Amino acid sequence: MAETLATLQGVSRVYQKGKERVDVLHELDLEINTGDFLALMGPSGSGKTTLLNLLGGLDKPTAGTVNVGGAILSSMSNSQLSNWRATHVGFIFQFYNLLPVLTARKNVELPLLLTNMSAKERSRRAEIALDIVGLADRASHRPRELSGGQEQRVAIARAIVSDPQLLLCDEPTGDLDRATADEILKLLQTLNAEHGKTIIMVTHDAQAADYARRTLHMDKGKLEARTTA
Amino acid sequence: MKFLNQAIAVTLLNLRNLPQRAGGSVVAVVGVAAVVLVFAAVLSMATGFERTMLLAGSDDTAIVLRSGSTAELNSGLSNDQALIIANAPGILRDGDSPVASFELYVVVDVAKRSTGDQANVPLRGVQAFAIDLRHNVKISEGRMFEEGKNELVVGRAAQSEFAGLDIGNEIRFGQTSWTVVGTFEADGSVSESELWTDLRVLQAMYNRGSSVQSVRVRLLTPESIKELSDALADDPRVDVDVLSEKDYYAGQAGPLSQFIKIVGYPLTILMAIGAVFGALNSMYASVSVRGKEIATLRALGFGPFSVLISTIVESTLLSLIGGIIGGALAFAVFNGFRVSTLNGASFSQVVFDFAVTPDLLAQGLLAALIIGLVGGLFPAIHAARLPVAQALREL
Numbered sequence: 001m002a003e004t005l006a007t008l009q010g011v012s013r014v015y016q017k018g019k020e021r022v023d024v025l026h027e028l029d030l031e032i033n034t035g036d037f038l039a040l041m042g043p044s045g046s047g048k049t050t051l052l053n054l055l056g057g058l059d060k061p062t063a064g065t066v067n068v069g070g071a072i073l074s075s076m077s078n079s080q081l082s083n084w085r086a087t088h089v090g091f092i093f094q095f096y097n098l099l100p101v102l103t104a105r106k107n108v109e110l111p112l113l114l115t116n117m118s119a120k121e122r123s124r125r126a127e128i129a130l131d132i133v134g135l136a137d138r139a140s141h142r143p144r145e146l147s148g149g150q151e152q153r154v155a156i157a158r159a160i161v162s163d164p165q166l167l168l169c170d171e172p173t174g175d176l177d178r179a180t181a182d183e184i185l186k187l188l189q190t191l192n193a194e195h196g197k198t199i200i201m202v203t204h205d206a207q208a209a210d211y212a213r214r215t216l217h218m219d220k221g222k223l224e225a226r227t228t229a
Numbered sequence: 230m231k232f233l234n235q236a237i238a239v240t241l242l243n244l245r246n247l248p249q250r251a252g253g254s255v256v257a258v259v260g261v262a263a264v265v266l267v268f269a270a271v272l273s274m275a276t277g278f279e280r281t282m283l284l285a286g287s288d289d290t291a292i293v294l295r296s297g298s299t300a301e302l303n304s305g306l307s308n309d310q311a312l313i314i315a316n317a318p319g320i321l322r323d324g325d326s327p328v329a330s331f332e333l334y335v336v337v338d339v340a341k342r343s344t345g346d347q348a349n350v351p352l353r354g355v356q357a358f359a360i361d362l363r364h365n366v367k368i369s370e371g372r373m374f375e376e377g378k379n380e381l382v383v384g385r386a387a388q389s390e391f392a393g394l395d396i397g398n399e400i401r402f403g404q405t406s407w408t409v410v411g412t413f414e415a416d417g418s419v420s421e422s423e424l425w426t427d428l429r430v431l432q433a434m435y436n437r438g439s440s441v442q443s444v445r446v447r448l449l450t451p452e453s454i455k456e457l458s459d460a461l462a463d464d465p466r467v468d469v470d471v472l473s474e475k476d477y478y479a480g481q482a483g484p485l486s487q488f489i490k491i492v493g494y495p496l497t498i499l500m501a502i503g504a505v506f507g508a509l510n511s512m513y514a515s516v517s518v519r520g521k522e523i524a525t526l527r528a529l530g531f532g533p534f535s536v537l538i539s540t541i542v543e544s545t546l547l548s549l550i551g552g553i554i555g556g557a558l559a560f561a562v563f564n565g566f567r568v569s570t571l572n573g574a575s576f577s578q579v580v581f582d583f584a585v586t587p588d589l590l591a592q593g594l595l596a597a598l599i600i601g602l603v604g605g606l607f608p609a610i611h612a613a614r615l616p617v618a619q620a621l622r623e624l
Contacts, residue, residue: 049622058617082531082532083530083532085528085529093621097521099242099525101242101249110526111529113238114530158529
């Protein structure tokens, strides 16, 4: 039986926009197993990204508990959350969020700057991560010298370089053409199947969701009953 | 240590990004450069004037004036009183003669080279020991005037600032014609603004009889001034003030340099406030442009402290660059810039050079540093508090 990696219990997230109260997530319960590849689908504003942010320690719930790998994120300080993110989670964004002044290798090394690793060791690990995503020969290129798909591969290398258990992907193929998107999704599948990474992916794209082991549908801050396996 | 490494890493990243934000950065740099330029330029006037006055003063030379006189111009001593002063205790002697010079100080009109306007220039009647009494005075060109003749030696600064004072020139003051026979230098001190002639000739030409306005004496030691002062205070034949030359010139420099400082510092503070707003504006823009980078780094696990430090370092660095540019410009344009102005105390022109000193430049850089820190602090706090999830969503 698979081990539970993340548990959300009674999680609500309310934003205050002036006098208006916006209920983004409403008393949500969810369990995610280690090694899962979960796609989160739903219309805009349904709370997918908010849920992803809560699981990544980028945001805190208004109510309820978020437990990831035994860490109660909902009760951590911002500083504790920063430290936790550095070692436990990798983020993959729709627009890659690479730093334009750094080479691919240096971008990948970024999370390792938060460790006590030597520069040589950081460089070695970055090379390995770039090799995994098939971009070892582009290590010295800057983001503007890479295609969109290559940039996203660098971003994936950056997400896995510190060997986190959990990868959180927010529309990782939203800015890519179909063929390139399929390559990225296959890469995510490989990371899930061969490297044991637990992946949670927010997407609007049903074809992208097909690469996941299961898909959860959200609407108006709640998980819908239908789950696609 | 981990915090420090993070701060260094984010700061270096931030600085590498600076060329992409060149526009805003240049505005901040120029604002601070202007502050330091104006600060150094205005105060270099005061510094130059003070330096010119103080260079002329020595601790081992005393100047004796009629009691209550604020300057040589409103002092007056009879020849008998001057002899009593010169023979008082505490004064160095050369054989039987005291090392002293009785001096008369009048003001003559000479045209400025630059504008042709008439200006008050000091003409000093001196005795043989006048040059020995002033450590830094030497005849640099031509010769010393001869006693009993209408001859002048002129200070180097006066010669460069005023017309008709070249060696060999004849110049008229009132009904009298004078010949310039030599030039003297005095390390740029106030003495260089003067014209010198024989005391007895000047007394005769200006109908002053045998009276003088000051007696300048070389003390045995700087401490001997008390012995001299006490002796003259106890002598009922004279009623005088005894000042070290250094104190005398410090007093002369005070009012004008104070006035310049009173104008200069508030002007600098006002401009600095403007520059702080410039830096604030630039740094808020920088934080806004860096929003994606900051949010990404925070998502990767970099702490708010490193973001705060990187923003403050950027602001401070830009300000220091501005400060260095402003200081360098001030030095290049104003240091050594020669002007003459009326010294209210002596009612005559003092020629002096603007002096952009290391101390002034250090003060300018300190001002730049403060502008950078204040201008960067609030944007830095804003950057550090940026809600990561919200910032990522808005990108």
